[in-house]
Amino acid sequence: MTSSSSPSQDAQSFAQNYPEGLRADALMEEDVAWSHEIDGERDGEQFDRSERAALRRVAGLSTELEDVTEVEYRQLRLERVVLVGVWTSGTVQDAENSLAELAALAETAGALVLDGVIQRRDKPDPATYIGSGKALELRDIVLETGADTVVCDGELSPGQLIHLEDVVKVKVVDRTALILDIFAQHAKSREGKAQVALAQMQYMLPRLRGWGQSLSRQMGGGGGGGMATRGPGETKIETDRRRIREKMAKMRREIAEMKTGRDIKRQERKRNKVPSVAIAGYTNAGKSSLLNRLTGAGVLVENSLFATLDPTVRRAETPSGRLYTLADTVGFVRHLPHHLVEAFRSTMEEVGESDLILHVVDGSHPVPEEQLAAVREVIRDVGATDVPEIVVINKADAADPLVLQRLLRTQQHAIAVSARTGAGIEELLALIDAELPRPEVEIEALVPYTHGKLVARAHADGEVLSEEHTPEGTLLKARVHEELAAELAPYVPAAR
Numbered sequence: 001m002t003s004s005s006s007p008s009q010d011a012q013s014f015a016q017n018y019p020e021g022l023r024a025d026a027l028m029e030e031d032v033a034w035s036h037e038i039d040g041e042r043d044g045e046q047f048d049r050s051e052r053a054a055l056r057r058v059a060g061l062s063t064e065l066e067d068v069t070e071v072e073y074r075q076l077r078l079e080r081v082v083l084v085g086v087w088t089s090g091t092v093q094d095a096e097n098s099l100a101e102l103a104a105l106a107e108t109a110g111a112l113v114l115d116g117v118i119q120r121r122d123k124p125d126p127a128t129y130i131g132s133g134k135a136l137e138l139r140d141i142v143l144e145t146g147a148d149t150v151v152c153d154g155e156l157s158p159g160q161l162i163h164l165e166d167v168v169k170v171k172v173v174d175r176t177a178l179i180l181d182i183f184a185q186h187a188k189s190r191e192g193k194a195q196v197a198l199a200q201m202q203y204m205l206p207r208l209r210g211w212g213q214s215l216s217r218q219m220g221g222g223g224g225g226g227m228a229t230r231g232p233g234e235t236k237i238e239t240d241r242r243r244i245r246e247k248m249a250k251m252r253r254e255i256a257e258m259k260t261g262r263d264i265k266r267q268e269r270k271r272n273k274v275p276s277v278a279i280a281g282y283t284n285a286g287k288s289s290l291l292n293r294l295t296g297a298g299v300l301v302e303n304s305l306f307a308t309l310d311p312t313v314r315r316a317e318t319p320s321g322r323l324y325t326l327a328d329t330v331g332f333v334r335h336l337p338h339h340l341v342e343a344f345r346s347t348m349e350e351v352g353e354s355d356l357i358l359h360v361v362d363g364s365h366p367v368p369e370e371q372l373a374a375v376r377e378v379i380r381d382v383g384a385t386d387v388p389e390i391v392v393i394n395k396a397d398a399a400d401p402l403v404l405q406r407l408l409r410t411q412q413h414a415i416a417v418s419a420r421t422g423a424g425i426e427e428l429l430a431l432i433d434a435e436l437p438r439p440e441v442e443i444e445a446l447v448p449y450t451h452g453k454l455v456a457r458a459h460a461d462g463e464v465l466s467e468e469h470t471p472e473g474t475l476l477k478a479r480v481h482e483e484l485a486a487e488l489a490p491y492v493p494a495a496r
């Protein structure tokens, strides 16, 4: 606990200082049901009312303040949470979509969303994120709902987190911490885990003071047995910081080693000239479902955000028999925490080096364009702009036909599919076939039957234009890559 007073004492003093009437004025009395399904059911009148209301109820969120007694990043252990957003620009619908996404993130992290509020302001308050008066109202909502954590829809400065925690008296976390926590829960591979841990430490380092306040108190009075590592005059926080930095350095080295291993594998694939296709897209768009549908790979599909954190690569074959690799990737999210973009850069670099991007978007989302834009921003970030892209509008079975039509009209090179029902998948496969880079050398060779393997490779890695069985061997006309062309050279009939 950060505060020495119990929650019920806080409630009393709060009620004395802030009589009921004050809060009701500024708060919208009617709760805005926070559910994606019923978002559309608001009419114009309510819209006006909500425009007027400075603070809109949305839902609840809370976490118990915990001492950071270990240098390890602490698990958020979100349980009952209240969400808070500052709505600076755009329509009320934009603000609600953003908070709906925060709610989905909180739920993915295992929290129960109790309530949510949005405050309209020009920019977040530098001290407390929402205005100080609104922070007190938020405290009231926390008490009313029994929330143990407040989740803010943005990245807060260490100071903002501390100040808001002081007011609401429960743990305050921001969107970044939430996403980091989800990534930590979902990472499976050694590299994925290491990358998330590094991002968490980076995030935590400047915030250590805030979260460690009770810790420094606890360690203050000559305690800290077993802290033999602490040099004279070094405070607990300094020790923690130093240890975190050391750990981060070690982690960076390990990650670099793991990356080398992956690069080698990737270069091997490149040398074999197997074209690569990367499935990229917003989280929960159905990337893994599409991979499964296209290749029969049993990749985890889940109705939660960031179900996939470790890239999966599968071999696939076009209808005409050409081989290629298909890679599932980490989902993107708006305002992906900066540390994570860095941490996952290597994964995303793979997207940049692929021959084709299948950009999957959830066609059943109210505004898929936002997701498309968010993903393209990251693609630009990692410099993958010159890779050809097919926009795969997924979940066509559940999408609004008008939205589908709009996307097909506005997005270049788009196709509507349903990974669930299989609709449009054949067309997509044909499109992939057409878009994959063509082998560059056209040859004509008479391959002896003892070298049948070369013919098979021409089928798999190249493009066979014609094939004729003669007494001397297979007369092959094909487009192939340089390497294979070199191997076939001895069988090319002497130049005319």
Ligand SMILES: Nc1nc2c(ncn2[C@@H]2O[C@H](COP(=O)(O)OP(=O)(O)OP(=O)(O)O)[C@@H](O)[C@H]2O)c(=O)[nH]1
Residues within 6 Å of the ligand: 281, 282, 283, 284, 285, 286, 287, 288, 289, 290, 300, 301, 302, 303, 304, 305, 306, 307, 308, 309, 330, 331, 332, 394, 395, 396, 397, 398, 417, 418, 419, 420, 421
């Ligand atoms: N209605 C419908 N639902 C779909 C379709 N494709 C996927 N889904 C559902 O969408 C949810 C997310 O699917 P995933 O394949 O895990 O999505 P993803 O893009 O890999 O998600 P992350 O790995 O979390 O980024 C699951 O509940 C799927 O069942 C579809 O074509 N139609």
Ligand SMILES: [Mg+2]
Residues within 6 Å of the ligand: 287, 288, 289, 300, 301, 307, 308
């Ligand atoms: Mg996935």
